[in-house]
Amino acid sequence: MLAAQRREYLLDVLRRDGKIVAKEAADALGISEDSIRRDLRDLAAEGLCQRVYGGALPASPATAGLTKRATVSVAGKQRVAALAAGLIRPGATVIIDGGTTALALARALPASLACTVITHSPVVAAALVEHPAAEVLILGGRLFKHSAVACGALAVEAAQRVSADTFFMGVTGVHPDAGLTTGDAEEAAMKRALAGRAGECYVLASAEKIGAASPYRVIPLAQATAVITDAPPGNATVRELRARAVEVITAAASPGS
Numbered sequence: 001m002l003a004a005q006r007r008e009y010l011l012d013v014l015r016r017d018g019k020i021v022a023k024e025a026a027d028a029l030g031i032s033e034d035s036i037r038r039d040l041r042d043l044a045a046e047g048l049c050q051r052v053y054g055g056a057l058p059a060s061p062a063t064a065g066l067t068k069r070a071t072v073s074v075a076g077k078q079r080v081a082a083l084a085a086g087l088i089r090p091g092a093t094v095i096i097d098g099g100t101t102a103l104a105l106a107r108a109l110p111a112s113l114a115c116t117v118i119t120h121s122p123v124v125a126a127a128l129v130e131h132p133a134a135e136v137l138i139l140g141g142r143l144f145k146h147s148a149v150a151c152g153a154l155a156v157e158a159a160q161r162v163s164a165d166t167f168f169m170g171v172t173g174v175h176p177d178a179g180l181t182t183g184d185a186e187e188a189a190m191k192r193a194l195a196g197r198a199g200e201c202y203v204l205a206s207a208e209k210i211g212a213a214s215p216y217r218v219i220p221l222a223q224a225t226a227v228i229t230d231a232p233p234g235n236a237t238v239r240e241l242r243a244r245a246v247e248v249i250t251a252a253a254s255p256g257s
Helices: 003-017 022-029 033-045 074-085 100-108 122-127 152-159 185-195 236-243
Strands: 050-052 055-057 093-096 115-119 134-138 142-144 149-151 164-170 173-175 179-182 198-204 226-229 248-250
Touching: 003 022, 003 033, 003 055, 022 033, 022 055, 033 050, 033 055, 074 100, 074 198, 074 226, 093 100, 100 115, 100 122, 100 164, 100 198, 115 122, 122 134, 142 152, 142 185, 149 152, 149 185, 152 185, 164 185, 173 236, 179 185, 185 198, 236 248
Parallel strands: 093 115, 093 164, 115 134, 164 198, 198 226, 226 248
Antiparallel strands: 050 055, 142 149, 173 179
């Protein structure tokens, strides 16, 4: 079998099964696992899969730059944001992560909602400038321009000095095996630090992130209070998450939308 044919076979398996097991693919094609691993390495270099031990998972499209991500799944992110905003009670202190879904959450907060918002995203903070009832605290550090958030040692140290009722965390991948992942090691460390400072942690995950994976794990799924997504309840990954006792809250589209 030619390399191009192997590539198409592997991509078909990834679309069908949501994962590639190197040994199974090698047996099916009658070639060595080393050959499959080389093929997966090439596919990963093109951003077509995320390599993991023993095979590969779908790569998350949410690792693109902030400007490009702002045009992806806009309606889905707004549904996730609206549901998340409804979970914030008057007087609560919440941490809002960076990213496009977190920004949608900030914009979805009712103008009359009195709350305290802690964020390491200057973009999220700026979105709340005209919010009359929200007190906003900004955590500083090195600006990670890809996601427009503060990261690094200074930001993590600042995170250790705050406490909140709830953390609304953005990720680039939610997968039953890979867990909650993102594309940068320092950003993952910052998210872990923030998750440790809140009583509850809700994961904001529009549908394109469900079943996908990125290189760096943030926290185990079991540590999340719930995953908020617009992916339908019948989605294979959603069913698998629920089978593993992960709470998934569906932000359904309104009738006629």
